[in-house]
Amino acid sequence: MKRLVLLTLALVGGLALASCGNRxxxxxxxxxxxxxxxxxxxxxxxxxxxxxxxxQTRPARSDDLIQSSDQRRSDAYDLPPR
Incomplete structure (x- = not known):
């Protein structure tokens, strides 16, 4: 019974706080x-x-991640894991 009363008071208090906003x-x-x-x-x-x-604080979004269509050079250090 005490839980129900506390839950009801918390709900009513939350609604009261939510309804007092300034418009x-x-x-x-x-x-x-x-x-x-x-x-x-x-x-x-x-x-x-x-x-x-x-x-300037809200720049336009750019979805184009590829800046250039050139082929990449081969990477001699791009080795598969051992």
Whole structure:
């Protein structure tokens, strides 16, 4: 019986914690300021600029593993195991 009560309390507590998420837009706190402008930048980035990563951080995927269609040279040290 105690296990059932503990399991029920854990389930209700988990559901309560899962339902308290914030669904509004992200903004800095009223007393806090945005981070300082990066070195060399002319302006401080907005929150939207900070949340959207630049293209360099998400490079395109390349599935082409073969860079060249040339035949490989023979390898004198590519020996079968003894």
């Amino acid at each position: 509004s837009a992200l903004k800095p706190a009223a007393t806090a300021s945005l981070p300082a402008a990066p070195y060399g930048a002319t302006a401080t980035p907005s929150p939207g600029d900070l949340l959207n990563p630049p293209v």
